[in-house]
Amino acid sequence: MSSFSMDHVGMAMMLINGRTLTDELLQEVLGKLALLDTGLGQEGLAHVCKKLESTIGIRMTVGEVVRESSFAPWVSDVKGSIEWNYWDSYRRLLQSQGWSPNVVRVLDEDTDGILTECGNPVREESWGIRGLVMGDVQSGKTASYSGLIAKAADAGYRVIVLLTGVIEDLRKQTQERLDLGFVGRDSSKLLARDRESKAIGAGINRKRSANVLTSVERDFLTSNAQVLNGIPLANISEPILFVMKKNKAPLENLVAWLEAQLKLTGHAVHDMPLLVIDDEADNASVNVRKEGQEPATINRLIRQAIGKFSRSSYVAYTATPFANVFINPDNETDLFPSNFIYSLNTPSHYIGASSIFLEDGRYYHQLRDITDVEESFPYVHKKDHIVDALPESLHDAVRVFLLTCAIRDIRGEELKHRSMLVNVSRFTDVQGRVSEKINSFLYTLKQEIHQYLAGRSWRTHPELVSLKTAWDEEFKNVEVTWDQIRKTLNDSVASIKVVTINQKSPPEEKLDYSTYRDTEKGRRVIAVGGLTLSRGITLEGLSVSYFYRNSKAYDTLLQMGRWFGYRAGYDDLFRIWMDADTQEWYEHIAQAVAELRTDFRRMSANRLPPSKFGIRVKSHPDTLIVTAQNKMRSGQDVEHSVSFSASGIETASVPRVPALNAENVRLVEKFVLEQGGAEMVGNRFVWSGIDKSRIATILSALNISNMNTEFIPDSEDGVRPLVRFIQGNGYAALEKWDLSIPQGLGEIVAGITVPLVNGSFGTVRCRKRQFEKVPKGVSYLRLNKQRVGDTSDELVKMEAKEIQAAELDWEQQNKKDQKTRSVPGHQYRRFRLRPLLTIHFIQAKERIEKNLSKKSQGKGMMDVSEIGTEPMVAISLSFPDFDPLSEGETVVYRLNQVALRDLFGDDAGEDDDDED
DSSP states (O other): OOOOOHHHHHHHHHHHTTOOOOHHHHHHHHHHHHHTTOSOHHHHHHHHHHHHHHHHTOOOOOOEEEEOSOOOOHHHHHTTTSOOHHHHHHHHHHHHTTOOHHHHHHHHHHHHHHHHHSOOTTOOSOEEEEEEEEOOTTSSHHHHHHHHHHHHHHHTOOEEEEEOOSOHHHHHHHHHHHIIIIIOSOHHHHHTTOTTOOOOGGGTTOSOOOEESOOSSOOOOGGGGGGGTTOOGGGOOSOEEEEEOSOHHHHHHHHHHHHHHHHHHTOSSEEEEEEEEEETTTSSOSOOSOTTSOOOHHHHHHHHHHHTEEEEEEEEEESOTHHHHTSOTTOTTSOOOOSEEEEOOOOTTOBOHHHHHSTTSTTGGGEEEOOSOTTTSOSSOOTTOOOOOOOHHHHHHHHHHHHHHHHHHHHTOSOOOEEEEEEOOSOHHHHHHHHHHHHHHHHHHHHHIIIIITSGGGGGOHHHHHHHHHHHHHHTTSSSOHHHHHHHHHHHHTTOEEEEESTTOOGGGSOOGGGGTTSSSOOEEEEEESGGGGSSOOOTTEEEEEEOOOOOOHHHHHHHOTTOBOOTTTTTTOEEEEOHHHHHHHHHHHHHHHHHHHHHHHHHHTTOOHHHHHHHHHHOTTHHHHHHHHHHTTTSOEEEEEOOTTOEEEOOEEESOHHHHHHHHHHHHHHHHHTOOBEEETTEEEEEEEEHHHHHHHHHHSOOOTTSGGGOOOTTTOOOHHHHHHHHOOOGGGSEEEEEEEOOSSOEEEEEEEEBTTSOEEEEEOEEEOEEOOOTTOSEEEEGGGOOSOGGGGGTTOOHHHHHHHHHHHHHHHHHHOOOSOOOHHHHHTTOSSOEEEEEEEEEOOOOOOOSOGGGTTSSBOOHHHHOSOOEEEEEEEOOSOSTTSOOOOEEEEEOHHHHHHHHTTOOOSSSTTOO
């Protein structure tokens, strides 16, 4: 193969120089590369051409901000007068790595915007800024804060502290990236005072050089400061960078060193600007203690370090800001982002939750169901759990990973690293046992491949036949043939190692991709772990993920999603193994986060302050799960206020007891007759102007499973808080309701006739739905994908102009997010004028599986024979935007430990026992 590297792409980018890429320009650039004697050859030029075509077309838009009222756009005033040494060198580094010009431009504008929100470092009076930058998991937050650090250094910030989470592996990875992108030198050699240290990355051809008091090998020790040769902090001209874990010892070292520096000057505080960037800011930084108690250790130490400076800016970075906006905004000494929240947008080639877990997502077909794992890795297990055998689904995942390695090699992909993720237990001991089993299976499989796959006898070896079956099921439509795989697979997989990634892992088990950067095959691993793999760590070249965990908290699940991110050149190959329940949680999270981001954009447009976003997040119906999971460990009842403004609710879990379903049918029959004549609109019976008291009455009477969290009764009086709210709220928009009963293709519901406005009567036909497998003995049935209705239900009684306004608004959002999905139901709800109750008559239908694997067919859905064909009642509520972004009336839930345990089981969360 011809010589090819990202440097060649960088050269091509510079030749393009921001111009619109046309066929003529592309041929011109490739011709110039050929003339430059780069050694590319025709094959290498073809690689550059493909990379340019996929990179230049990436779309991205600048983010949005919500801020407090006081604001001064100081960066625009000084932009032309500052010498942007650090930023320009970082920008050139990104360009040389093949970054899209549009993405670099947006990064430039976003970091200008974030720096503007931070304090102006040349302002002499005291000031303190608290802000937050919200991105997506594995979306490029590191590039954002690296760019912010570079610009802050150019603008005059003197001390920069980057907090990287609680895991040393993550700190090392981040230090390495900052060495390359900001420091421009190997930090280990600098701390060792190695005079032979050469410029790297952004440091090449740069005039200035930053100081660094941490290294890839060492977090901050007070002895690290010896590299300053005794020069007081106040006399250091270039910025000083610290890359630190959020652990007690290094933070105490930092506070002590800053205090010692003050004693040298005799000042009470340092009179210089400080920038603290807190990556993974929802982890460890948030004060979990009650008001009036001593703050939690990490929170206290961060605040102490900030308090040593008269001018400071604290910027939290996270993809899951739920915990951060729960901070009390009235406590001015805490870390609530009171000054600004900046929301970053993702580029068009980012692969997020919506594109994987929503049925119309681009990569939904690359999900694989786990149905055979409970015996090997029970949802609830202890650290002494013995792993007797691996499930066949995990064997399949390993086979697929090996195949992807070969396909990517045959394609000539420039990224050499290949990774697989296995996350099935939070216990390090169990992780070790899983690794041993995988290693044993991998060893046998590699031996079979080495000895027999390329020869004629491979069909007589069961493991190789299983490998061919995996090929047929997953990759028979790729451009690579099975014969090519047979010839190359051994070379592609021979170096794969199984590594256990946690705090107990020996040095040789670390990912350490940089060590393998210049090797022919790169680092190729099957990484088994838990928390260490769930917080910030990037698995380079990740193509297969096997995930089976019992957490239901949004932030925990999102952070575990290492499969989110960028898969340029192999996005058709990645696969995710996951059980159906967890897939549904991710789908739910994707929808909830999308709604919150819509709220954020509205607040940004309406110039509302960060406290309003905090209020909205805390009152969002879906955050009940987050709060419940966190509070559950405290042993106290949960009291949580919820606003259902612009929200939708469905009872996706229905009673399993036939008598309760039959009673629900009779209750609805009586309710319908009381409403008078209905209109027939399409295939729906529709009523308008129903008083809220009638709606509350039927919702109180129906037998609704407590698995529908919004209908959980209050632990004090047994009344459903949502029903109490509907009955007693004072909003004019909620006085009168619309009612709809849609028709399906199932059987006629016996005994129900609907009076029509023309004096005749109509019959009701059931909607047919699939039901998921649920444990034996539980009191409920659960609809497939926890979905009762469809988007068209939301349009009932909406005027054409309201629908048009909703769709136009969604089109504008698409321009920012590059969504390809149709308009979702929650978008229409925002433009409704009245609330809507939809009553669904549901009938079970035959199961239809989405799994491609034949041996998994029929295991995820219940058969009609297990349920029966009698009608069941489910409901949907659609609330209009009656209380936009204010502290109006909310529904208050009081849940005791029994209710919480019924809902969420005994999930202990991510912080217990001996995880990492």
